[in-house]
Amino acid sequence: MGIYETLKSTASVLREADKIEQYRQILDAMEKLLELQNKLTELGKECKLLKEKLKIKDDLTVSxxxxxxxxxxxxxxxxxxxxxxxxxxxxxxxxxxxxxxxxxxxxxxxxxxxxxxxxxxxxxxxxxx
Ligand SMILES: [Zn+2]
Structure with missing residues (x-):
């Protein structure tokens, strides 16, 4: 089970047990996890682009x-x-x-x-x- 699914399952248990404060903390953690995953995807794309540009830079000559x-x-x-x-x-x-x-x-x-x-x-x- 992935970390997101674990948090989701934990949130469900806390909600059923009426542990509202802990339930909200888990929801906040899930939201932060999604933000970080999106940021990581964005950085991955940026890194790929920079690698391509670096490859081009090494291949360029002036004539x-x-x-x-x-x-x-x-x-x-x-x-x-x-x-x-x-x-x-x-x-x-x-x-x-x-x-x-x-x-x-x-x-x-x-x-x-x-x-x-x-x-x-x-x-x-x-x-x-
Ligand atoms: Zn130009």
Whole structure:
């Protein structure tokens, strides 16, 4: 028999014996037990989440202005969102920039140099009319 069932059974006996004060104490203990069980479940979920984030943290590396997962070379992810909130947000490729859909930060992508070169060439040639 679990502790909750034991308390429930004890409460029932006390109630039948008209031991109202002791009966209330058992009910209080049962309520506290439920609160603690709920808190434990909540902490378990939080612990699982933190373990997952710790695993991700150990797997992250910075390259080309974004975070990447070393294990499967997935990325890039927003450095700001991870550094600030530990949220792994995939950057959207808007060549030659990468944009974060969450915080709207933009990062230079790997094609930024050829893009700049193209712009410089256009400016050198002047307007075409
Ligand atoms: Zn972001």
């Amino acid at each position: 080309n202005n974004g975070y990447w997962l070393k294990s499967n070379k997935d990325g890039p992810f927003c450095t700001r969102c991870w550094d600030k909130n530990k949220d792994l947000i995939r950057l959207k490729n808007e060549n030659p920039y990468y944009k974060c859909p969450e915080c709207a930060n933009s990062y230079e992508g790997p094609n930024i140099e050829s893009y700049r070169q193209e712009l410089a060439n256009l400016n050198r040639r002047g307007p075409s009319y």
